[in-house]
Amino acid sequence: MKKGLVSWKRWLVGAAAVGLLGGCGRTQYYTNPEIPRGPSHPPVDYFSVDWWAPLAPPQTLEYAPREVASPAYDPDNKHVIALTRDGYVRAVGPDGKVKWSFRTAIRFNAGARVSEGIVYVPGGDGVLYALDSATGEVKWKYTAGESLATVPVLANGLVLVASESDTLFAVKAADGVWAWQYRRDPPAGFTVRGASTPLVHEDSAYVGFSDGFVVALSLADGSATWEKSLSGSGSEFLDVDTQPVIDDAGRLYVASYKSGIFALEAESGDMVWNTTVGGVTALVSRGQLLFATGDGRVDAYLSDSGRLLWSLPLGERAAFAPVFAQGMLLVPIQRSLLFLDPKTGKSRVAWNPGDGISATPFVRGSQVFVLSNNGYLYALDVNGIRG
Structure with a gap:
C-alpha cells in the first residue's frame, strides 16, 4: 500500500495543477485509489493525500452509494471517527488502520461529536449512543424513538440532537x-x-424546523423564548434546515429553503434583512462575509446588508455544507469536492475520489478528513492559498 500511495499522491496533485495551469479549475479529477494512475511532477501543490482507508466500499449492484455523515476527530487518541452507510462506527488511526468498530442497526443521517473521551453518535435507528473514544465501549444509550439527523451539540452538560421528525x-x-x-x-x-x-449561544439554543419556523429555546428547560415563521404560507418545502450562525454583534443568520436567507436579532427574532434566493440548505460565516450553499449554487454575501458579492453556478449539482481550510472554502457538491477562493468564488480544484462527496469534511488545522461516497476515508494535507 505504501508504494501505491506515493505514486497516487503524486498523480493527484499533478492532475490538480494541470487543471489550474490550463485555466480549468472546475475540471473533475478522478482519483479513486483502486484505479492506477501515472505519476507527474507539478509546480503547484494545493493539497496532498496522507492516507486513505476503505471502510464501506460499494457492494455488487449497489447504485449511487451515498455517505452523508461528516467525520469527527478524537484528539486524545488521534482517531478519526467515521459513520458509514453500512451502520458501522469506526475509529481510524493516523496510519489509516481501523482501531475499533461498533455496529448499529441502519445507516446514519449525520456524523458524530467527540468530547472529553466520549463519541456521541446520532443513530439512524433512533438511538443516541455514547461510546468510549479509545475502545468503542458503550457508556450509555438514549432511545429517542425517532431517526436522529444532526451532529450532536454539547452545552451546559447537555447533548442536543434533532430528529427527522422535527423533535x-x-x-x-x-x-x-x-x-x-x-x-x-x-x-x-x-x-x-x-x-x-x-x-x-449563551443560554439559548437556536434551531430551525420543516414547518418554516426558527425558534430560540432556553437551555434550562427547552421553553421557547421566541418563534418566527420564515417561509410564509403553503405546505411544501418550507424547511429551515440550515444550522443558524451568529456574529459578534448578536445577529443571527438562518435560511428558509422557500424564502431565502434571513438576518435576525438573536434576542428578539426581529428581522434585519432578507434575500429572495431560495434553495439554501447550509450557511457558514467568516468575518464580514456569509457563504450559502444549496441547489445548484454557492453564494457569498455581505453579512451586514445581505448584498450578493459573487455566485458560482453548479448546474444540476447540489452543494452541501462547506468548511474553511487554510484560507479556502471547501464545498462538497456530490460529484466532487470544490476548493474555492472565498474572495472571488473561483474554483481552484474539483477533486473526485470516486463516486463524489456528500458529507462535509472535518478540518483540523491543515489536515482535512474526507469521507467519499464510495466509502473511503481520506486524510488530506491542505496548503491552501498562499498570501
Missing part, C-alpha cells in the same frame, strides 16, 4: 437521562431531507 432532544451528557424536548408538527406536504443542527 429536538436534550439529554444529560453524563448518563443519557432525558432532560427535555421540543417538537413541532411537520407540514402536510413535501419537505427537504435533513434537519437543522442547533446553535448554542
